[in-house]
Amino acid sequence: MSTATLERVPASFVSTKEPLSQTIDLEFSTAGAMHAGLEEAVAELIEVAAKDAACGILVTRLRPGRYTVALDESVPFGETYEAIAA
Template sequence: MTTSTLERQEIRLSFSSVDEVHAGLDSAVATLIEAAAENGRFGILVTRHEPGTYTVALDESVPFGQTREIVAA
């Protein structure tokens, strides 16, 4: 798994193995839950861009306290 630093409340993830995906996404979401709790305005959006590539971000379109998942076209 490769992760970038937290920038603008977004974490970019790349996985080389399907076995890494669940734990990696859980960890990223947990990190952003802390950031979301601090501002109390945004929820968390998990986006699958292509197999093995995701972003987990605070997003104003997601209500506070919720996490949503989408697949980018």
């Protein structure tokens, strides 16, 4: 049996004058859970990003099994980038 822990940082919805800020923190214990969880988190942020069309999505691997998925203004709208934290 596998388990996945999804930690979601509450999103504060901001006006269009302020930069977008939403991050989802994820932690997984299996590869299968990781793939499904990352896909779900990216899909959730695609909906948020589409409202303002101002940024893309950055998926960052913090350590094995630990990721953040975030709206990021350095990523062009409609794209998803991946990064590994140093």
